[in-house]
Amino acid sequence: MATPLVELRGIAKTYGSGEAAVHALKDTDLRVYPGQVVGLLGPSGSGKTTLLNLIGCIVEPTRGRMDLDGETVYDNRWLKSDLRRLRLEKIGFIFQFHNLLPFLTAEENVAVALDLAGVSGAEARRRARALLDYLEVGHRRASLPSRLSGGEAQRVAIARALANRPRIILADEPTAALDSGRAGMVMDLLRRLALEQRAAVLVVTHDETIFGRFDHAVSLRDGQVEAGG
Amino acid sequence: MNLAVRDVRHNLGRFLLTCLGLSLLLGVVLSMIGIYRGLVDEALTLVRSPGADLWIVESGTRGPFAEASRIPGDERDAVARLAGVAAAGSLTFQSVETAHRGRTLRLYVVGYEPGRPGEPKRLAAGRLITRSHYEMLADRRAGLEIGERVRLGRDVYEVVGLTDGVVASGGDPVVHLTLRDSQRLQFELDPPAARRELARGGRPAGLDTVNAVVARVLPGVPEARVAAEAARWKHLAALTQGEQEGLLLKSVVEKARRQIGLFTAILMAVSAVVIALILYTLTMDKVKAIATLKLIGAPDRTIVALIVQQALAMGVIGWSAGTLLILLAKDHFPRRLLLLPDDALMLGAAVLVLCVVASGLGVRLALKVDPATALGG
Numbered sequence: 001m002a003t004p005l006v007e008l009r010g011i012a013k014t015y016g017s018g019e020a021a022v023h024a025l026k027d028t029d030l031r032v033y034p035g036q037v038v039g040l041l042g043p044s045g046s047g048k049t050t051l052l053n054l055i056g057c058i059v060e061p062t063r064g065r066m067d068l069d070g071e072t073v074y075d076n077r078w079l080k081s082d083l084r085r086l087r088l089e090k091i092g093f094i095f096q097f098h099n100l101l102p103f104l105t106a107e108e109n110v111a112v113a114l115d116l117a118g119v120s121g122a123e124a125r126r127r128a129r130a131l132l133d134y135l136e137v138g139h140r141r142a143s144l145p146s147r148l149s150g151g152e153a154q155r156v157a158i159a160r161a162l163a164n165r166p167r168i169i170l171a172d173e174p175t176a177a178l179d180s181g182r183a184g185m186v187m188d189l190l191r192r193l194a195l196e197q198r199a200a201v202l203v204v205t206h207d208e209t210i211f212g213r214f215d216h217a218v219s220l221r222d223g224q225v226e227a228g229g
Numbered sequence: 230m231n232l233a234v235r236d237v238r239h240n241l242g243r244f245l246l247t248c249l250g251l252s253l254l255l256g257v258v259l260s261m262i263g264i265y266r267g268l269v270d271e272a273l274t275l276v277r278s279p280g281a282d283l284w285i286v287e288s289g290t291r292g293p294f295a296e297a298s299r300i301p302g303d304e305r306d307a308v309a310r311l312a313g314v315a316a317a318g319s320l321t322f323q324s325v326e327t328a329h330r331g332r333t334l335r336l337y338v339v340g341y342e343p344g345r346p347g348e349p350k351r352l353a354a355g356r357l358i359t360r361s362h363y364e365m366l367a368d369r370r371a372g373l374e375i376g377e378r379v380r381l382g383r384d385v386y387e388v389v390g391l392t393d394g395v396v397a398s399g400g401d402p403v404v405h406l407t408l409r410d411s412q413r414l415q416f417e418l419d420p421p422a423a424r425r426e427l428a429r430g431g432r433p434a435g436l437d438t439v440n441a442v443v444a445r446v447l448p449g450v451p452e453a454r455v456a457a458e459a460a461r462w463k464h465l466a467a468l469t470q471g472e473q474e475g476l477l478l479k480s481v482v483e484k485a486r487r488q489i490g491l492f493t494a495i496l497m498a499v500s501a502v503v504i505a506l507i508l509y510t511l512t513m514d515k516v517k518a519i520a521t522l523k524l525i526g527a528p529d530r531t532i533v534a535l536i537v538q539q540a541l542a543m544g545v546i547g548w549s550a551g552t553l554l555i556l557l558a559k560d561h562f563p564r565r566l567l568l569l570p571d572d573a574l575m576l577g578a579a580v581l582v583l584c585v586v587a588s589g590l591g592v593r594l595a596l597k598v599d600p601a602t603a604l605g606g
Binding site: 087099 | 600603
C-alpha cells in the first residue's frame with residue numbers, strides 16, 4: 001500500500017474553553033492516498049469545514065497528529081511562514097463560489113498562484129494559459145471573473161488550484177453553484193486530476209447527486225467520523 | 230505581478246475620483262502655504278523696495294512698519310553726513326482710500342525724494358517721477374494705467390510709471406509720490422480745519438516731517454557700525470536692513486503665520502483622517518480577495534504591498550493634481566500666492582509619509598483577515 005498523502009491520527013479541535021467550549025472535531029482519524037477522491041459528508045455543524053480547514057493548515061488542531069505528504073504539521077516547530085509555504089506548494093483550494101480575484105483576468109488569476117510560488121512572469125503566464133487550455137476555458141483567458149459563466153469561473157478556479165501542481169486538493173462544495181451537468185463535469189475533472197497527478201482530492205459536499213463519484217466517503221456527525229475514516 | 234496596479238485598473242473611476250477629492254484637499258493645503266509665502270514676500274517687497282542698508286526712525290520706536298515713527302525731514306542731511314553713508318533719503322508711509330471710476334481704491338502711499346534712496350529700483354512700464362508735483366508711480370495691482378488721473382486728498386495725480394509686485398504687508402498696492410506731495414497729503418490740514426487753527430491762535434503746522442530716513446552705506450563699511458553711530462543721537466533710532474526685515478516679519482506677519490500654520494496643520498490632519506478612512510474602506514471591500522490570497526499562500530508582505538502601494542499612488546496622484554490645480558489657479562487669488570518648489574516637495578514628502586501612516590489602519594485590518602473567510606459563502 002502507498003504512503004497516505006493525508007494522515008490524521010486522534011485529531012481534535014475545540015473552540016473556546018470551559019463551559020463555552022465547542023468540540024468541533026473529536027479524535028478523528030483519516031487517511032487519503034494518492035489518486036483517491038474522498039468525499040466528506042455530513043449535516044451542517046458536523047465538523048466537515050473544520051476538518052477541511054485543519055488539513056488546509058488554516059486552523060491548528062487542539063491535539064493529535066497530522067501528516068501531509070510526509071511532513072508532520074504542527075509539531076511545535078512550525079511557523080506561520082511554514083504553513084504558508086505548505087499551502088502554496090502542496091495544497092490547492094477550490095471554493096464553493098470560485099473566489100476568483102475580481103480585479104484579475106482569468107489568466108492572471110491562475111498566474112498569481114505561480115507568481116507567489118516564485119515562477120517568473122512570462123513562465124507563469126505560459127503555464128497559466130496551458131492550464132486554462134487543458135480545462136477548456138483558454139478562450140476566456142482575458143476575461144474578468146464578472147464576465148465568466150458559473151462553470152467557466154469554476155474551471156478557472158480549478159486551474160488556479162492546480163497551478164503549483166499540489167499533491168492535495170481541497171474542494172469546499174465545488175458543485176454547489178453549478179447545475180447537475182456542470183457538477184458532473186467538475187467531478188470528472190477532479191477524478192482525472194487525481195489520477196494524472198497522483199493527488200489526493202478531498203471534497204466537502206451536500207450534493208447527493210455526486211455521492212456516487214467518490215472512491216471513498218467519510219461521514220461525519222457531531223465532530224466524529226461516523227463511517228469511512 | 231503587481232496586484233495594486235491591477236486593482237486600481239479594475240476600479241479606475243472610483244480611484245481617480247478619490248484622488249481628485251484628495252487633490253482638492255492637498256491643493257487647499259498648498260494654497261495656504263503659498264498664501265503665507267506670499268504674505269511674507271509682499272511684506273518684504275516694500276521694505277526691500279528702497280534698496281536701503283539702514284533705516285533711521287524715531288527714537289524708542291521700531292520703525293514705520295511695526296509702529297508709528299515721526300522725525301524731522303531735515304534729519305536726512307544729518308544722516309547723509311555720517312561717516313560711511315553714501316546717500317540718504319526721506320520716506321513717508323500712509324494708507325489712503327479713494328473713490329476712482331466708481332469703485333473704492335485702497336492704496337499705500339510712499340513719499341520719496343526722486344534721485345535719492347527710496348526711489349523704486351525697477352519700473353515695469355512708463356517713467357520715474359520727474360516733476361515736483363502731481364505725478365505718481367502706481368503698482369499694477371492697483372489696476373491703474375499710465376496717463377490715468379487719480380484724486381488723492383485734495384489733489385489729482387497722474388500715473389506716469391508702473392511698478393510690479395510692490396504691495397504693502399496688508400496687500401494694498403503701493404503708489405509712490407514725491408516727498409512733498411505725500412507730506413501734504415499726510416500732514417496738511419484741510420482749509421476749514423486750518424482756519425479754525427488760525428482763529429484759536431495756533432501756528433500753521435509744519436509739513437516737513439517724515440516717517441523714516443533710509444541710507445545706503447559705502448562699500449566695505451559695516452552697516453552695524455553706521456547704525457550705532459546714528460543711534461548715538463538721542464532722538465533717533467537706527468536699524469539695519471536685516472533688523473528691519475526681521476521686525477516686520479515678527480510684528481506684522483507673525484500672527485498671520487501662526488494662523489495659517491495652525492490651519493495648515495488642521496488640514497493635514499483632516500487629510501490624514503480622510504486618507505486613512507479611504508484606505509480602510511478600500512481594504513474592507515477587498516476582505517474576501519485578501520482572504521483568498523492568504524489561503525493560496527500569499528505572504529503578508531504581498532498583502533501589505535497591495536495596500537501601501539495604493540496609498541502611495543493615491544498620495545502621488547493627489548499631490549500632483551493638487552499642485553497642478555494651484556499652479557493654474559494661483560493668479561486668480563486676490564492676494565499673492567507664492568509657490569516655492571521646496572514647499573511643494575516638502576508637502577509631497579509629508580503626504581507620502583502620511584499615506585504610509587494612514588494605510589496602517591487598512592494594513593492592520595488586512596493582516597487580521599482570516600484565510601478561512603475565503604471558504605464558504
